[in-house]
Amino acid sequence: MKKGIAKIFCVIGISIFLHTVYSALQHRKYLRLTDQPFEGVPFDIVVECIISLFLFAWGIINSxxxxxxxxxxxxxxxxxxxxxxxxxxxxxxxxxxxxNEILNK
Structure with missing residues (x-):
């Protein structure tokens, strides 16, 4: 049972990470459309990425x-x-x- 739950956590972690990538791309596109400078990724996207990392790591370790x-x-x-x-x-x-030649002279 634990192996199945770990696989589910891996899938959830990967899907959240893919959503994070999509959100970051949308944010960049929004900044380009509004002619704003890129100053970094928003905090919620960073938190989402960290959560996906921990979920995926927990799933791999326990799988x-x-x-x-x-x-x-x-x-x-x-x-x-x-x-x-x-x-x-x-x-x-x-x-x-x-x-050797120098030393034997």
Whole structure:
């Protein structure tokens, strides 16, 4: 039952956010028609956006879509040397050769 309610909250959060976007676009259009400068989005649109964010976040967190990441089982199968091996970072043309010549004079 909790999973179904969480999905409903996700849908409500997304729909409120889409309404917020539409309201912001309408506000910009109204300002253009009345030749007023854009000074920001009205407070009610900001509050509506924050409410939609919290509803959507609550729905995602409680919907059980998230699974825990267990790296310990994957890391236990390999040695550290296999993770440390990076052949793309191996460089043979570097200053060490010239420093060796200078130091051995």
């Amino acid at each position: 059980q879509f998230l699974i825990p990441i267990k790296a310990s089982t994957h890391l236990a199968k390999k040695s550290f040397d296999s993770y440390d091996y990076r052949p793309n970072f191996t460089v043979f043309n570097h200053r060490g050769k010239y420093l």
